[in-house]
Amino acid sequence: MSRYIPNTPGQQDDMLREIGLSSREELFSDIPCRLRLSRLLNLGEPLSEMELLKIMKDIASENSNLDEYACFLGAGAYDHYIPSLVGHIISRQEFYTSYTPYQPEISQGMLQAIFEYQTMICELTGMDVSNASMYDGASAMAEAAVMACSAARRNKVLVAKSVHPEYRQVLKTYGHFRGIQIEEVGFKDGLVDLEELENKTGSDTAAVIVQYPNFFGNVEPVRPASEIAHKNKALLVASADPIALGLLEAPGNLGADIVTGEGQGLGNPLSFGGPYLGFFAASESLLRKMPGRIVGQTVDRDGRRAFVLTIQTREQHIRREKATSNICSNQALNALAATVYMAVMGKQGMRKVAELCLQKSHYAYNSLIGTGKFKPAFSAPFFKEFVVKSSVPVKQINEKLLESKIIGGFDLSKDYPELGNGWLVAVTEKRTKKEIDEFVEKAGVL
Amino acid sequence: MKNNPLIFELERPGRKAYSLPDCDVPVSDMATLVPSEYLRKSEPALPEVSEVDVVRHYTNLSRRNHGVDSGFYPLGSCTMKYNPKINEDVSKLPGFTSIHPYQDESLVQGCLEILHHTGNMLKECTGMDAVSLQPAAGAHGELTGLMIIKAYHESRGDKNRNIIIVPDSAHGTNPASAAAAGFSVVEVKSNERGNVDIEALRSLMSDKVAGLMLTNPNTLGLFEEEIEEIAGMVHEAGGLLYYDGANANAIMGISRPGDMGFDVVHLNLHKTFGTPHGGGGPGAGPVGVKEKLAPFLPVPVVEYKDGKYCLDYDRPLSIGRVKSFYGNFSVVLKAYAYIKAIGAKGLKEASEGAVLNANYIMSKLKKHYDLPFDRKCMHEFVLSGRKQAANGVSTLDIAKRLLDFGYHPPTIYFPLIVKEALMIEPTETESRETLDGFIETMIQIAKEAEETPEKVKGAPYKTVVVRLDEAGAARNPVLRWRGKEDDICQ
Incomplete structure (x- = not known):
C-alpha cells in the first residue's frame, strides 16, 4: 500500500465487509465496465524517498541556478x-496546508494575515481597497481591464506598448473572448506617447493601461496619462512594481483608479516563473466590481475583533455566471510571503x-x-x-x-x-x- | 476583552527587522535620478517592528488556523489530502527556486523536463493527447479550456455556438468561467438519481451549443452513469464535452475522462496530486485536450526535439497566453514528485482508498442524517441536515459544533440542489480510526440536535472567536487597518 495511505489492506477489507461489499472493484460498479481501465497507468513504479530525492536533485542539477x-x-x-524568516513563516503547516478560509473561527490566522496584506497593498499603491490576490501581475492587469469595461460600460481599452509584452498578450486573450477591443499606444523616448494617447482616447474608452515603471524600467508619466483618461471619463490602470513603490510616488496619488502588479519581488523566489502573486487595488467606488476574495473586519458574538471573507455577492460561488470574475483559488501563500516580507522591511x-x-x-x-x-x-x-x-x-x-x-x-x-x-x-x-x-x-x- | 493585535499595532518607531548592506557604489543625488514629482511624498504605513516581533506575530497567527496537519479536513470537493513533506523539500532545492523564467533554454533543461514529463503523465492519467500547464488554478483551467472550445468552433467557421450547458449541481466556477469566456450559460437539471437528466439535456441540444461542462463524479459524489450517452448526444449536436477535474481523485487509474468521451479536461494539482492548498492557493489547473484541440492550447508549449527540451511559441491557432511565464512551476514540480513517489499503483490505491473512506462514513451516518441520494458514492457524498433543521438546528450549526471537536467542517450549503447540504470528502490519507472518531462525533451532534438543540446552536465553544457578524462585515466594509485602536493588546 502507498505510504500515504494509513489503512492496511486488512483494515480496508474489514471496512468493505462492514458496508456490505466484497471487493474494491465493487466500489466502482457505477462506472460502466467499458470505461474502467483494465491496466495500470503507465506511470512507473513507486519510489522511496531516497530514490525520489536522488532523481529530483539530478534534474535540478540540469538547471543553472x-x-x-x-x-x-x-x-x-x-x-x-528574501529575508530568511519569510520561508520559515510560510512553511508553517497551519498556513500552507489549509485552504480558503471559509470557516472563520478556525481560519483567523490566514484571514488576519490577508487583512494585513490588503492594508499594506493599499499603503504602497495609495488606493482605498485591495483584494486578497490574483494569479499574477499579467492576469491581474487583464482582470482590471475587464472590471474597467464593466464599470465604465464601455468596450475599448488602450494599453501602452511599453507594458510587458506577456501582459499585453494575456490582456489580448482575456479581451478577445470578452469582446473587448484592445488598442496599443506607442512610446516615445521610452515613455508612453501622450500625444498618441490623447488622440486615441475617446468616449468609447473604458481604460488606459500603463506600467509603472514600464517594461523598459522607465518611470511612466502616470499623472498626465490619468488626466487624459479622466477627461474622457475612462479609468487609469497602472501595473506597478511594488519594490519601486518604496521610493516612487504611489500611483493612487497620481490619478490611478486601479493599481495591479506582480508581487513576486515581495519575498517570493523566482521558481522559473511561478507561483507568484498578482495584487489588485482600486478606489472605493469600484469595490463591488472587484474580482476575487476580500477580507473584512467585523466582531464576533462576544464583541471581539475578527476577520471574515466579505462582499461575497460579487463572487462565483454566489453569483455564478453573473460574478465579477471566475477566480476562486488565488495565490494566498504567496500573498502571505509578501505580507511577511513587507512586515520585515x-x-x-x-x-x-x-x-x-x-x-x-x-x-x-x-x-x-x-x-x-x-x-x-x-x-x-x-x-x-x-x-x-x-x-x-x-x-x-x-x-x-x-x-x-x-x-x-x-x-x-x-x-x-x-x-x-x-x-x-x-x-x-x-x-x-x-x-x-x-x-x-x-x-x-x- | 483583548483583541489579537495586528502587526501595525505592534509598531515601536525605530525598531527594525530588515538587514541590508550599505550601498557599495557611488551614490548620486536622488533628485538627479528621478523627477521629484515621482518620488514618494509620504512613507507607506508599513510597521516598524523587530525580527522577533514578526516571527512571534505570524507564529501566533498560524496557531489560529486549521490545516490538514492539524487534523481531519473533510471539505467536500476540495480534496484536502495529506501533502507529503518530501515534496516541499524538493521544491526548495536551489536548482528549482533560483531559476529565472527567461534564462536561456539551455540553462533550464531541468525545469522544462519537469514540465514536459508532468504533461505526459497527466495525459496518461486523463486519456488526453496534449496538455498545457499554464493555468494557475482550477477556475483558470476552466477559463482556458472554454476559450479553447470557442476558438475551435470559430476556426471551423461555426460562429453561432455561444451556449455552454452546466448542470444545476455544478461548481459556481463553471458558469462564471463560461461567462468570462464570452458564453451564455444554460442550466440542465439533475434527475432523481442525482445525475444529469438526459431528456432535459436532449431538449437543450441545438446548433448553438458550444459544449457541456461536467464534473464526473459530480458534486454529489455520484458517477454520471450515462456519460457515454451524454457524450454521444453532445458530439452529435456539434458540441464539445468539458471535464471539470475537481473530483478527479475518485477515478485515478480507474477510469479516464478521455475514454468517457471528454474533449477537454482540467485537473487541480492541489487536489488530486497532493500539492498543498496554501491557505487558498497557489494551486495549478493544467488543461488537457484531444488531438483536434491541441493547436488551440496557450503558448508556449514545452516540446522535446533533437534531444532537448524547448518552448514552442509558433502556434498560430493558439488562444494566446492566459498567464505570464509557464504556470505555477513549483506546484507542478510537487505534483511530479507526488506521482513519481507513489507510481501508477499508488495513484490507483489513492482513488480506491478515497472512495472506500467516503462510502464507509456514508454508510455509518445515513441512519442519523438524511441521505438524499442513497446509492454508492465515489470519493465524496452529500448529506442533508433536513432532519436536524426540523428541530431548529441548521447545517451551519452542525458545522460550527464540529469545530469544538477539532474537525474542519465539510463543505456546507453546496451543491445548491440539496437543502441544508453537508458535502463530505475524507480522502484516502485518513485512517479508519480518524474516520471512526469523526463518525462518532457526527452521531453525537445528531443526538444533541434532537435532545439539546440549544447546545448545537450555541456552538462553537472552544474557538478563538465565535460566530462572526458576517452581515455587518458586508454592510459596513472595513477592509484595511486605518490607525491605532484603543484596546490594543500587547
Whole structure:
C-alpha cells in the first residue's frame, strides 16, 4: 500500500465487509465496465524517498541556478533578496496546508494575515481597497481591464506598448473572448506617447493601461496619462512594481483608479516563473466590481475583533455566471510571503531596497555607457532596469557573459525590433559593485 | 476583552527587522535620478517592528488556523489530502527556486523536463493527447479550456455556438468561467438519481451549443452513469464535452475522462496530486485536450526535439497566453514528485482508498442524517441536515459544533440542489480510526440536535472567536487597518 495511505489492506477489507461489499472493484460498479481501465497507468513504479530525492536533485542539477550566477535579468521577475524568516513563516503547516478560509473561527490566522496584506497593498499603491490576490501581475492587469469595461460600460481599452509584452498578450486573450477591443499606444523616448494617447482616447474608452515603471524600467508619466483618461471619463490602470513603490510616488496619488502588479519581488523566489502573486487595488467606488476574495473586519458574538471573507455577492460561488470574475483559488501563500516580507522591511526597509536598486542600476548604466560599446536607448528616468543598445546582437553578449557566470539582460530584439539590439538590464539590491564591474567589463569586450 | 493585535499595532518607531548592506557604489543625488514629482511624498504605513516581533506575530497567527496537519479536513470537493513533506523539500532545492523564467533554454533543461514529463503523465492519467500547464488554478483551467472550445468552433467557421450547458449541481466556477469566456450559460437539471437528466439535456441540444461542462463524479459524489450517452448526444449536436477535474481523485487509474468521451479536461494539482492548498492557493489547473484541440492550447508549449527540451511559441491557432511565464512551476514540480513517489499503483490505491473512506462514513451516518441520494458514492457524498433543521438546528450549526471537536467542517450549503447540504470528502490519507472518531462525533451532534438543540446552536465553544457578524462585515466594509485602536493588546 502507498505510504500515504494509513489503512492496511486488512483494515480496508474489514471496512468493505462492514458496508456490505466484497471487493474494491465493487466500489466502482457505477462506472460502466467499458470505461474502467483494465491496466495500470503507465506511470512507473513507486519510489522511496531516497530514490525520489536522488532523481529530483539530478534534474535540478540540469538547471543553472542563480545561487551560482550573478543575475542581471529581470523583465517582470526579479532577483530580490528574501529575508530568511519569510520561508520559515510560510512553511508553517497551519498556513500552507489549509485552504480558503471559509470557516472563520478556525481560519483567523490566514484571514488576519490577508487583512494585513490588503492594508499594506493599499499603503504602497495609495488606493482605498485591495483584494486578497490574483494569479499574477499579467492576469491581474487583464482582470482590471475587464472590471474597467464593466464599470465604465464601455468596450475599448488602450494599453501602452511599453507594458510587458506577456501582459499585453494575456490582456489580448482575456479581451478577445470578452469582446473587448484592445488598442496599443506607442512610446516615445521610452515613455508612453501622450500625444498618441490623447488622440486615441475617446468616449468609447473604458481604460488606459500603463506600467509603472514600464517594461523598459522607465518611470511612466502616470499623472498626465490619468488626466487624459479622466477627461474622457475612462479609468487609469497602472501595473506597478511594488519594490519601486518604496521610493516612487504611489500611483493612487497620481490619478490611478486601479493599481495591479506582480508581487513576486515581495519575498517570493523566482521558481522559473511561478507561483507568484498578482495584487489588485482600486478606489472605493469600484469595490463591488472587484474580482476575487476580500477580507473584512467585523466582531464576533462576544464583541471581539475578527476577520471574515466579505462582499461575497460579487463572487462565483454566489453569483455564478453573473460574478465579477471566475477566480476562486488565488495565490494566498504567496500573498502571505509578501505580507511577511513587507512586515520585515517596514517603511524604512522598503525605501532602502528601492534606493539600492536605483543607485546600483544607475551605476551599472553609467558604467556600460562609459565603455563606449553601448548607447542609451532613451533619456527617460528609470528605476532598477534600463535599456541600452549594442552594436552586436544581444544573444552574443549574453553568451559571452555566461562564461563568467553572469546571466545577462533581456534581449528586446524579438518584442521590440524597432530598438535594434536592445538590451534590458536589471540591477537589484543583490548585485554588488564587484559583480557590476565584472559584468560591465565582460560586456564591454565585445 | 483583548483583541489579537495586528502587526501595525505592534509598531515601536525605530525598531527594525530588515538587514541590508550599505550601498557599495557611488551614490548620486536622488533628485538627479528621478523627477521629484515621482518620488514618494509620504512613507507607506508599513510597521516598524523587530525580527522577533514578526516571527512571534505570524507564529501566533498560524496557531489560529486549521490545516490538514492539524487534523481531519473533510471539505467536500476540495480534496484536502495529506501533502507529503518530501515534496516541499524538493521544491526548495536551489536548482528549482533560483531559476529565472527567461534564462536561456539551455540553462533550464531541468525545469522544462519537469514540465514536459508532468504533461505526459497527466495525459496518461486523463486519456488526453496534449496538455498545457499554464493555468494557475482550477477556475483558470476552466477559463482556458472554454476559450479553447470557442476558438475551435470559430476556426471551423461555426460562429453561432455561444451556449455552454452546466448542470444545476455544478461548481459556481463553471458558469462564471463560461461567462468570462464570452458564453451564455444554460442550466440542465439533475434527475432523481442525482445525475444529469438526459431528456432535459436532449431538449437543450441545438446548433448553438458550444459544449457541456461536467464534473464526473459530480458534486454529489455520484458517477454520471450515462456519460457515454451524454457524450454521444453532445458530439452529435456539434458540441464539445468539458471535464471539470475537481473530483478527479475518485477515478485515478480507474477510469479516464478521455475514454468517457471528454474533449477537454482540467485537473487541480492541489487536489488530486497532493500539492498543498496554501491557505487558498497557489494551486495549478493544467488543461488537457484531444488531438483536434491541441493547436488551440496557450503558448508556449514545452516540446522535446533533437534531444532537448524547448518552448514552442509558433502556434498560430493558439488562444494566446492566459498567464505570464509557464504556470505555477513549483506546484507542478510537487505534483511530479507526488506521482513519481507513489507510481501508477499508488495513484490507483489513492482513488480506491478515497472512495472506500467516503462510502464507509456514508454508510455509518445515513441512519442519523438524511441521505438524499442513497446509492454508492465515489470519493465524496452529500448529506442533508433536513432532519436536524426540523428541530431548529441548521447545517451551519452542525458545522460550527464540529469545530469544538477539532474537525474542519465539510463543505456546507453546496451543491445548491440539496437543502441544508453537508458535502463530505475524507480522502484516502485518513485512517479508519480518524474516520471512526469523526463518525462518532457526527452521531453525537445528531443526538444533541434532537435532545439539546440549544447546545448545537450555541456552538462553537472552544474557538478563538465565535460566530462572526458576517452581515455587518458586508454592510459596513472595513477592509484595511486605518490607525491605532484603543484596546490594543500587547
